Amino acid sequence: MTALSGTIPVFASLEGAPIALKAWILGMLENMGMPEPFLMLVSIQLSILGFFSVFLLLFVLASWFERKILARIQNRRGPNRVGPAGLLQPIADGIKMLTKEDIVPVAADKVLHACAPVLIILPAFLAMAILPYGKNMTPVELEVGILLFFAVSTATELAVFMAGWASLNKFSMLGAMRAVAQILSYELPLILAATSVVMITGSLSLTAMVEAQGGYLLGILPNWHVFTPWGFAAFAMFFISALAESNRTPFDLPEGESELVAGHMTEYSGFKYALFFISEYLGLYVVCGFAVALFLGGWQAPLPFLTFIPSWIWFFAKILCLVFVAMWIRGTFPRVRVDHLMNFAWKFVIPLGVMVLVSAAVWHLAGRGPLGWILSLPPLLIPYWLMARAYGRNYDAGGRVYRFAE
Amino acid sequence: MNALSTESIAARVREAVPEAEVELIPNKGPSGQDSLLIGAAKAVEIAAFLRDDPELRFDYASNVTGVDWPERVVKERVTATEEVDGETKEGKKVVETKIPGFLEAVYHLYSMERKHGPLVVRLRTGDRENNVTLPSLTPVYRGAEFQEREVYDLYGIRFDGHPDLRRLLMWENFADYPMRKDYTPPDDYEYEPTPHDAVLEKAKRHQADDGCGKGDPA
Amino acid sequence: MNPPSETGSPSPNPAESPRYRTAGYDSDAQLLEVSLGPQHPSTHGVFRMNVALDGEDVVKLKPVFGYLHRNHEQIAEQVSYLGSMPYTDRLDYFCSLSNNWAYAAAVEKLAGIDVPERAEYIRVITSELTRLVNHTSFLGFMLSDMGAWGTVLMYAFREREKILDLFESLTGSRMMGNYMRFGGCRCDLPPGWLEQARKVVDGYPAFLDEMESLIATNEIVISRTQRIGRLPADKAVNGSMTGPCLRASGVNYDIRKVDRYGIYDRFEFRVPLGDHGDCYDRLMIRFLEMRETLKILRPALRDIPEGPVMDPKARQRNLRPPEGEAYARVEAPKGELGFYLISDASDKPYRYRVRPPSLINLTLLEDLCLGEKIADVMVILGTIDIVLGEVDR
Amino acid sequence: MGITAKNFIASYTKPESLITEEYPEEKPKLPENNRNFPFLVFDDDPDAGLRCVSCKICERECPPQCIYIVQERDENGRPVKQPKVFDIDISVCMSCQICVEVCPFDAIKMDQEYELSSLDRFDPLIHDRQRLSKSNEYYHSIHPAEAAAVDAVLAEKAARKAGNKKAADNES
């Protein structure tokens, strides 16, 4: 908090508002004579309730946001009938989803078919617990936070696989196979990109990572990892892999509707389908949240004189920016093909990820400064340039020349 | 067709493919697109010749279709001399010629290389019931594959040597050939009542049958 | 209607014919048979493909048609010559005016009817606008097939809408034109139509530039279309491929140039040809064709003469062409659209046959798709650009 | 991505680039030539002024056969030049306008009304004579230029008829 926060008390009080609210409720309960274990339980419940409701709100917003953004990109208006500016559209959608008939194919494996949507939504919620939302606002302080993220996010592929397999539909099966192969392949670059940050920070805890990015270079440029050569490369890798991991366009092959109808979700309807839907958006928020925490300075303000705005507002603003970029990408790019996707992961991103590690190591040794810049750039640029040349040769990307007959 | 008249093509074909039955069928209409009737026996050879001959190069089978010619009676007024009671009378008389029915497969060939055409080639079956096999030109013109299937589907001409002769548009168990002139649609549709009396009658009949009428026509 | 079934084929067993043997797969254990369609997001209608997959690779692909079959030819043989005209709109419902022209041309050939000059110009203008409509929406659908979430489709439809507005103010209907008549066109251009059309045509290059930078240089599009579904020229010719797909394979065959029907010899335009015959070429040829089409439209809109739009001698009702037959074809946006008519001097055609480019271009679909990935099947099918109204008729 | 960004921003800054019409509130302006389903023109009186003489040409020419006409007969059973029944099944009609073209009396014209959806297949979608009859003024309001031309032709015809009659009167 700088002196500015004193002049703007609203922001100052907002900074600690969520924590203060929790403390107030707890204090009130304590005054009522509640026993200690019960208070602890309530405290946990309140934290959970807090981010549960925030993220559900965000999910509701996201579907509205996505529709609006896509519509605007496509020169349409988007939802504008339900509520002001269509803001109640997600609720209408929810009601629609809930009132739809729940169809389970006769031949399906009914237990797994029912388990899959529940299982797919769990990892997102679990991963949310360790996100640092603001200063002292990590719901679960975990020493190995980033490991938890990777551990639970692998459960997604299991759920997708269960959904595809249990539906006993060829499209579902194909979609599930794709999903598993894809998530498995992109897990690796995701871990590599995160490892570079772990190397620099020397900790697996997300809070520590965010705190390591505090401070400003020359008083203006924030010390975020994304503003370093390795950090930028790792961020790009992380973001691309995160898109692939959460099945977003252009990597939405598992559900690629133009070839596989809806992939693993083909045989789902009603509320179960809605759960897949929710998990997609929540997954998007979670991966964006991790990208923010790892590379974009978490809840740190981008400019020193902006620190008066509460940290959690910054965090969510950054998440929303990344989410917007993801939606923008969705509005622009067509879907890649499955073998291209795998080639991209194994032949391009992963080698580059190893080089990012090298670069980060160099940076770690050479230190933040001109020397670090000079030494850590070549291990990134040279392989990038070589690989781009090697793979670019397969296509006439520069444009073809066409003959004309009179 | 600039330099090559249909007649000269017929002559070339006769020259090149021995024992080829080629007959010129003139077109009386304003379009003047004459056609060649070729015998089924040598049809594939003739087609291959038409495709490969460097001057003809009809390498592109644009259109393949069937035509149904049911048995018909052509009435023609002819002037005939007749001897009646020793006298020679001259008078008009109606002569009825019975033309047996047949099915026809018509190919419109063009040349993409030399940019001329069309050459209309016809193949005729023996009759409309049993003798309906024609040689398939799909081995020569790959583009005829689906169209020959369609002709088989709609007219019932069986193409010998076709790689995959199945029905194209109708379903497999469909019995009839819906493009033949004597085809009558089976009366099994679910008619929707319209103002037309005839259709309305049918609709009423059918809805009386199934008992769960889709709305009362009355 | 019963769905066409796969079993009980009366013909030689397809599995025995060499072309359909799935080489190298001694057992079916590894193959996954998938039925794409008839209700599938990207088959562009009720069209089905029986696909056998080995992993993601296509080893067998059989198109199945007939879900939209309405025996158009039989209907046309039972109504008058004029009565078939509105039905031709519904063949390829994106290009109703080209279809109109093809049918009108066939009847004119059959009955020997002349077309006045102004009508010829209108026909060229409308049919070239139709080409723009078709190719534009083709780009949109194509990118949707690749999974681009309709952004390109929306841009394409935004532009298509302008032309459809033109069509509406000219023919009264946006898609079902039913505009051309034997010996001319149904009505003259409404006042101000030419200016409006010029405005649309002038605005088109900017749109094409935008689309080209959005599509043609997009890495994902390039990697998904280049070297996919290659079609060599000789195979294309033998398989009766027509239209942009044929020219993408490098065969210089444009009926506007070859037959010089209508008044196309008055316009200077070029025929773009591709060298690779892959999906990217098929995509780009359509871009280039649209640019050439604009080259036709500009002088046509400028030079259109005054005069009648109908041959006064031509009659629509009770048209009884002399006995004979005629085959007329035009370069429809999707390929060669031909009408083959036999007249027996009555007021109904004795034989009425449509040569549908969509159906015949599909002949080579299996050849294009074999060995490609399942996702490519959609792209290849997309680049062939079919409309089911025309395939099934 | 630049292009999509441009369009995204333009959709907020330039209102004309938003192409959606908010249908129930703002309705599209139909061009004069727009056609939907046929209607019958009457001149003054909706019953007697109907131009249709039930010649049944349109019924014959209609490609999908959606028109059904029964001629009116007077008490003596003699046909009257009036349709007794004139039904158009607009769920069959394909708006091809051929009935309009073939009508020698300019009695049937194309309407522009398009909000015809209903839950019932039969009653609201089979238009009877009463529902089809619309006044010449209405015709003028939807197709002004065409209606004016038609009126001119009709007036000329009437004049010629009157002239003929006068001439015949004069002769006799």
Added chain:
Amino acid sequence: MNATAYILLGILLIASGTGAAVLRNPVHSGLSAVVAFVTLGMLHMALGAQFIGFVQLLVYIGAVAILAVFAILLTRPEASHLPCLRPLRRAVAGAVTAGLVLAALLIAIFRSPSLNREPGPVAEAPVAEIGELLMTTHLLPLQTIGVLLTAALIGAVLFASTNHS
């Protein structure tokens, strides 16, 4: 470690393990084994080895289980004509063997006097120290494991990609 948690996790662990043994459908078996792996990871965490717990989850769910289930699918066991278990005699023999082994182990465990001791003072294994130890005292094993993993990876790729047809 809490006794209730121990009992619950233990029951879950053994139940899912048994499920993996007897469920007919191989995919169900595989998924049941996944539950066992997850429970195992939770046990590690409950014992204070958070790091090991997460590594267990990461490796076993993320890699092993998925690969196994994937392989089950690839090999299409449902097309097999044989029943899922071995012939009854052999299956019973296997179960008996397993039971005997269990009995032997249990006897050994409960009769050993040296096992009755109190848990150590640390509740949690510090991650930083694990890392440090890996890089100092246990560097050689770590490197060996790295070589082993690389060799396994290459070997697996070679095996799976060999085309014998």
Added chain:
Amino acid sequence: MITLPAILALSAALFATGLGIALIRRNAILIFIGIELMFGAGVLNFVAFWRFSPDPEALTGILFAMFTIAIAAAEISVGLALVILIYRHHQTPELDAANRLRG
């Protein structure tokens, strides 16, 4: 508080289950899963011994557990590749069908 023998007993039970799977299933992949469960029992032992060791700061148990997990991962990757290979030969993942070593 749970004693060390209790955890060891659980681990023994897990080991026996894994052994049972390996012994009674036909499917090679499930046999591998059984082996993995046995590995898991070993890891549990390591962790338990670390927890109850007199000198937990040494972290030896933890490190051994880690190495065991890594070895298990290496083992199953090669094993699954072998299964796929066997499947290619015999068109079945059942080991009974693949009891000959000749391809």
